[in-house]
Amino acid sequence: MPSSEGDLVSSTSGGQAAQQTADTSASAGAADRLGLTRGMVVQELGWDSDADESLRESIMDGIDADMVDGEYGNVVDTVVLWWREDDGDLVDGLVDALTDLVGGGTIWLLTPRVGRSGAIDPADISEGAPIAGLSQTTTATVSKEWAATRLEAPKTVS
Incomplete structure (x- = not known):
């Protein structure tokens, strides 16, 4: 899906997807790439000192x-869930x-x-x-060091 910002977004269904090259040197516009807009309430979990501060600032600017x-x-x-290999069981x-x-x-797994x-x-x-009850939809490169995976929660039945 082409965009004026040159961001990387790819579908994850159907195996290996073609990806567009992204300029990952800056996190500017990350909120837009993640579909985050003004007024949204975004919860951040898993933050640690290795988290990308410019990415965090971009998200907070966007909302x-x-x-x-x-x-x-x-x-x-x-x-927004920051997760590393040594953070434990991913499903948990x-x-x-x-x-x-x-x-x-949406959970954005960083x-x-x-x-x-x-x-x-x-x-x-x-x-x-899927074990956690989530659907994986897209991935995006949001910074030089971090990738984002979009996971959607099921809609609640009223």
């Missing part, structure tokens, strides 16, 4: 607010991320890019997401 943490206690539109982390997420909401320390095998994400 025009600070991200909330795990103690927020209300429903959120989206969860994804299930925990669902706690405050609105039905039909992982170190392939070849970087702490990188997660994409197959582990593909296998873990």
Whole structure:
């Protein structure tokens, strides 16, 4: 899907997808690439000192607010989950991320890019997401060091 910002977005269904080259030297416009807009409540989980601060700032600029943490206690539109290989069981982390997420909401799983320390095998994400009750839809390169995988929660039945 071409875009004026040259971001990388690819479908993950049907195996290996063709990807567009991205300028990953800056995180500018990350909120747009992640579909985050002003007024959304975004919860950030798994932050650590290795998190990309310019990416975080771009997200907060895009939503025009600070991200909330795990103690927020209300429903959120989206969860940004930083996850590394040594953070434990991915399925457990994804299930925990669902706690405050609105039905039909999105988890953006941020992982170190392939070849970087702490990188997660994409197959582990593909296998873990359905176990946690999530659907994997797209991936995006959002910074030089971090990749994002979009996981959608099921819509709640009223």
